[in-house]
Amino acid sequence: MRPVWIVLGATSPLARAFAIEAGRAGAALLLVARDAERLAPVAADAAIRTGAEVDTLVADFAEPAGLAALATTCWDRAGALGDGPVCLFAAAGTMPDQAQIDAQPELVRRVFAVNAVSLAELLQRLAPRFEAQRGGRIVVVGSVAAERGRPSNYVYGASKAALQTYLQGLRGRLFPAGVGLTTVVPGFLDTAMTYGLPGTFLVAAPETAARRIWRAAARGREVVYVPWFWRWIMLVIRLIPEPLFKRLKL
Amino acid sequence: MADLPLDAQRRLRSATAVRGGWGRYPRATMSAWRPESPEDAAALLLRADGPLLPVGGLRSYGDQALLTGGGAIRMLRLNRFLALDTATPAVECEAGVTFGELLEVLAPHGLSVPVSPGTRFVTLGGAIANDVHGKNHDRFGAVGAHLDWIDLLLVSGEVRRLTPSGTPELFAATLGGCGLTGLILRARLRLQRTSQAVEVRYSRHDNLEALMAALVEARNAASYSVAWLDAVAAGARLGRGVLETAEPAADTDGPRASDRWLALPFDLPGGLLNRWTVGAFNALYYRRIPVGGRTRRLPLARFLYPLDAIGGWNRLYGRAGFHQFQCVLPEATAPTGLARILERVTASGRASFLAVLKTLGAEGAGHLSFPRPGFTLALDIPRRPGSLELLAALERLTLEHEGRVYLAKDSALSAESVPVMYPRLPAFRRVLAEVDPEARLQSDMARRLGLRGGG
Ligand SMILES: Cc1cc2nc3c(=O)[nH]c(=O)nc-3n(C[C@H](O)[C@H](O)[C@H](O)COP(=O)(O)OP(=O)(O)OC[C@H]3O[C@@H](n4cnc5c(N)ncnc54)[C@H](O)[C@@H]3O)c2cc1C
Numbered sequence: 001m002r003p004v005w006i007v008l009g010a011t012s013p014l015a016r017a018f019a020i021e022a023g024r025a026g027a028a029l030l031l032v033a034r035d036a037e038r039l040a041p042v043a044a045d046a047a048i049r050t051g052a053e054v055d056t057l058v059a060d061f062a063e064p065a066g067l068a069a070l071a072t073t074c075w076d077r078a079g080a081l082g083d084g085p086v087c088l089f090a091a092a093g094t095m096p097d098q099a100q101i102d103a104q105p106e107l108v109r110r111v112f113a114v115n116a117v118s119l120a121e122l123l124q125r126l127a128p129r130f131e132a133q134r135g136g137r138i139v140v141v142g143s144v145a146a147e148r149g150r151p152s153n154y155v156y157g158a159s160k161a162a163l164q165t166y167l168q169g170l171r172g173r174l175f176p177a178g179v180g181l182t183t184v185v186p187g188f189l190d191t192a193m194t195y196g197l198p199g200t201f202l203v204a205a206p207e208t209a210a211r212r213i214w215r216a217a218a219r220g221r222e223v224v225y226v227p228w229f230w231r232w233i234m235l236v237i238r239l240i241p242e243p244l245f246k247r248l249k250l
Numbered sequence: 251m252a253d254l255p256l257d258a259q260r261r262l263r264s265a266t267a268v269r270g271g272w273g274r275y276p277r278a279t280m281s282a283w284r285p286e287s288p289e290d291a292a293a294l295l296l297r298a299d300g301p302l303l304p305v306g307g308l309r310s311y312g313d314q315a316l317l318t319g320g321g322a323i324r325m326l327r328l329n330r331f332l333a334l335d336t337a338t339p340a341v342e343c344e345a346g347v348t349f350g351e352l353l354e355v356l357a358p359h360g361l362s363v364p365v366s367p368g369t370r371f372v373t374l375g376g377a378i379a380n381d382v383h384g385k386n387h388d389r390f391g392a393v394g395a396h397l398d399w400i401d402l403l404l405v406s407g408e409v410r411r412l413t414p415s416g417t418p419e420l421f422a423a424t425l426g427g428c429g430l431t432g433l434i435l436r437a438r439l440r441l442q443r444t445s446q447a448v449e450v451r452y453s454r455h456d457n458l459e460a461l462m463a464a465l466v467e468a469r470n471a472a473s474y475s476v477a478w479l480d481a482v483a484a485g486a487r488l489g490r491g492v493l494e495t496a497e498p499a500a501d502t503d504g505p506r507a508s509d510r511w512l513a514l515p516f517d518l519p520g521g522l523l524n525r526w527t528v529g530a531f532n533a534l535y536y537r538r539i540p541v542g543g544r545t546r547r548l549p550l551a552r553f554l555y556p557l558d559a560i561g562g563w564n565r566l567y568g569r570a571g572f573h574q575f576q577c578v579l580p581e582a583t584a585p586t587g588l589a590r591i592l593e594r595v596t597a598s599g600r601a602s603f604l605a606v607l608k609t610l611g612a613e614g615a616g617h618l619s620f621p622r623p624g625f626t627l628a629l630d631i632p633r634r635p636g637s638l639e640l641l642a643a644l645e646r647l648t649l650e651h652e653g654r655v656y657l658a659k660d661s662a663l664s665a666e667s668v669p670v671m672y673p674r675l676p677a678f679r680r681v682l683a684e685v686d687p688e689a690r691l692q693s694d695m696a697r698r699l700g701l702r703g704g705g
Contacts, residue, residue: 013286013327038287041344045330049355192286196265 003084003136004028006074008061008091008119011038013191014141015091016046017210022089023050025214028081032057032074055081061092061122062114071125085136088126092119092141092163095156095193108155115159120166127170131177138174139217140167141184144225147234150250171222182217187230264321271311272564273661275571275633278316278694284324288344288435292407294323295433301692304433306376307348309369311574312661313694314428315376320692323433325375331355332436339441340398345375345434353551357446362550364442365393368606370555375434380658381426381619384554385474385496388611392621394425395612398438405432405690414615422674423681426616428657430682430691430701445498448474448553453543454536458489458589461607462625468495469609474553480536481605481629482529484596488589491607492539496553517565523632525599532604566603567632573661575644576628578610579653584625587651591644595629598640605629617678618701620656628659638662657695665700679703 005022009015010031019029023046031046033039036058047054055077059070078086094114101107119140130136142164145157164183171181188194190203209226216224225231240248264281282305283298285291295302301320308315315322329346339361341352349363350370356362367382376382378400383392390396400412402424410432412421424431455461461477468475472495479491557563564572579587588607595602606628614621631637641662648655654671655663669675682689682702689702696702 011287037289041330041332044332048331048334051358192263192284192290195284196263196282 001084002026002028002082004030004078004082004086006030006032006078006086006088008032008089008122009093010056011035011042012091012093013206014186014189014209015089016042017206018089018091018139018213019046020049020207021210021214022087023047023052023054025218026052027084027087028053028055030055030057030074030078030081032059032061034058034060034062053081061118062110064113064118064121067118067121068125071122071129075126075129085133086129087137087139088123089139090119090123090141093143093193095153098152098155101155111155112159112162115156116162116166119163123166123170127174130174130179133177133179135178137180137182137217138170139182139184139213141186142167144185144187144230144234146185148237148240148245152250180217180220182213182221183223184213184216185223185225185230185234187225187227187233189226269308269316269322270571271313271315271661272309273311273572273574273633274564274567274569275573275661276313276316276694278313278318280317280320280322282322282324284327286327288328288403288409291323291325291328291433291435292403292409295403295405295690296407302690303693304345304375304379304429304691306346306373306379307371309367309372309376310380311659313698314380314657314660316694317692318694325373325433328435329373333438334359336361339443340438341441342436342438343374344436345373345378347374348372349374349377350551350555353554356441357550360443360446361441362444362446363439364390364396366554368555369558370551371558374437374439378425378434378437379427379429380656381614381616381621382658383608383610383614383621385476385494385608387621388469388475388609389473391612392614392619393439394615394619396440397425398440400424400434401436402431403433403435405686405688409435419677419681420685422615422617423678423685424616426614426619427678428618428693428695428701430693430696431685432691444550445500446550447499448496448548448550449499449545450494450496450548450553451543451545452539453493453495454491454539454541455493456490457487458592459585461489461491461493462585462588464493465607465609465625468493469611471495473497475609477607478535478604479592479607479627480532481592481595481602482525482532483536484593488592488596490536491605492536496548499547517569519568522568523566523603528603535604567630570633572633573631573637573641574628574659575631575641575662576626576656576659577644577648577653578620578622578624578626578656579648579651580622580624583651583653587647587653588625588627590651591627591647594640594643594647595631598636600631600634600637600640602629602631617674617681618657618672620654620658622654624653626656628656657699660695663699665698668699668701675701675703 005027007019011033043056143160146160146164188203204227264283266281270277303317305315305322325346328344331343333342365384381392381394474496477491477493610621
């Protein structure tokens with residue numbers, strides 16, 4: 001049986017690396033992204049590197065009107081690619097600078113729309129299909145920023161917190177149907193989002209992160225931190241009492 | 251989604267650092283961008299101020315991939331395979347794909363690259379920018395002989411597809427062009443159907459004359475040939491060395507290359523490599539091969555990239571770094587020229603690890619291509635007081651014997667020698683004046699050697 005992975009946001013370095021992991025493991029791939037010009041080379045690359053069957057879908061995921069149709073199209077196209085369970089990987093994320101959001105408060109709406117609302121609605125539409133399939137796996141990328149609101153990044157963090165809370169509930173809902181859900185909590189990944197950004201440290205290569213995520217998902221893990229030590233960093237950060245935390249310039 | 255437009259600034263943010271080439275000398279303070287798509291690379295060219303330089307795996311030794319006060323455009327993230335045609339066979343990929351990735355992807359199809367440099371971390375873009383050669387130059391020529399086309403992003407933002415016949419001047423300037431004509435985005439490389447294992451034959455030869463004779467014999471008979479020469483041995487043993495020749499193994503399913511490579515995570519103290527330790531190592535390397543020679547079967551990647559077995563081996567030379575000197579001398583002058591160069595090196599007492607001696611075949615197609623028929627010698631020279639004088643002497647000897655120095659390795663050549671060693675330099679300069687009149691693309695090497703001309 002050949003599983004099929006739907007990869008949302010496939011042109012991001014982490015999603016691209018994850019797709020290659022899945023392809024190497026023998027899955028077929030449906031790569032979904034907004035920009036056709038950027039998607040084509042990523043799809044060709046995944047097919048050549050892994051020998052996997054690869055299909056693509058160009059869709060703007062932030063467009064609320066299209067989500068019902070997108071859910072249907074994704075599911076049907078994925079179903080046509082393999083005879084195994086359909087699985088989903090989603091690397092959602094827009095991360096404008098907090099300063100930019102301060103200058104343009106309407107960006108708050110957009111950050112939530114992209115990072116939390118659209119993805120939650122799409123998952124909500126796919127959930128019955130996953131339940132009916134009675135199997136498969138969902139892997140969604142959240143953020144360490146979700147775990148504590150910091151002045152430097154709190155709008156982004158809050159949108160990811162909404163997403164992660166949503167995922168906790170969805171995990172419980174899908175569990176009886178045998179559908180696993182892994183929340184990925186990345187620290188700094190070595191991508192354009194962090195490249196040259198002051199204050200980043202111990203950045204992980206997307207390929208390394210993707211391998212870890214792939215293994216964690218295969219083992220049925222609920223939450224995976226990448227790199228692993230972020231679990232402990234975040235444990236400490238969560239333990240700092242609020243009266244102290246508000247004074248820290250983080 | 252992560253591909254939603256992040257703000258342009260974020261996508262084009264740069265990191266500033268002190269960098270060095272593979273020889274870790276010289277160093278430069280420069281910023282670096284790392285675009286993740288050709289569109290971002292184009293935006294960068296149009297928007298960034300100051301001089302720029304595309305860089306790949308940073309496996310050139312000297313200052314070719316450095317630009318003091320400017321910005322490097324790191325091409326490593328543009329590393330997508332775009333098409334694999336197993337019938338022709340040929341591959342189309344972005345310029346940041348490395349030879350390691352190429353070998354890995356091609357192996358399951360029984361394919362490989364026709365020409366490869368000596369480390370798998372070189373990118374396709376970097377290989378084109380130096381028109382690199384392998385251990386099979388006599389038969390296969392340099393990498394430029396296997397390109398159907400190159401997609402070049404000019405500083406104007408225009409992308410041009412270069413072919414040897416359609417755009418001969420720009421193609422010849424870009425091949426071996428040291429990154430100065432534009433950003434190589436993509437290329438189509440013709441491939442070779444080959445076994446993934448080789449039968450390697452080792453034989454030892456106890457002086458330069460014998461080693462050169464063995465190489466000449468091998469260049470016509472063997473698929474691959476390379477000699478490792480003991481650059482410490484002097485007198486009657488001057489130029490003694492081990493010749494390696496290799497043929498593709500008959501059955502293709504040879505031993506698989508292990509992906510466990512060692513890494514040297516720290517600098518060795520500079521004094522550790524001296525004439526005695528290196529001399530002992532070289533002697534050991536030589537004596538390891540029995541007088542009658544021996545054969546061994548190796549995975550192709552192990553044979554092509556012996557130095558990659560120890561990652562970060564450049565740190566063996568300590569913090570001061572090292573120079574590499576590589577020259578090619580024509581057949582006629584090589585016997586005396588190489589002997590004089592080796593005499594000068596051994597006399598200096600400046601220990602070089604194993605030096606590499608190879609034969610080269612046809613002249614390269616690029617205006618600044620290094621290969622020309624003859625013998626090429628490459629050696630490491632640890633950077634210590636007096637090493638620049640030694641390099642100057644080697645440069646003079648190379649000129650006297652009508653040879654040329656390889657720019658990919660160089661950190662010490664003088665500007666006056668370049669037009670003599672590279673007679674097609676004026677043609678190269680004409681192309682640069684046309685495609686980049688404002689000299690947006692620069693490098694410390696181009697400045698040092700006046701590659702652009704006109705002051
Ligand atoms: C251990 C070792 C063994 C080697 N063996 C050989 C050998 O056998 N034969 C041989 O010929 N060479 C050999 N080399 C040299 C090496 O192949 C060249 O220096 C090569 O150019 C390095 O490629 P890179 O990707 O590391 O590029 P860099 O070192 O980063 O850059 C080298 C040049 O290429 C340009 N460049 C890089 N990418 C692009 C691009 N996309 N578009 C335009 N210009 C670009 C840069 O501007 C610069 O001028 C060896 C080097 C090492 C360290």
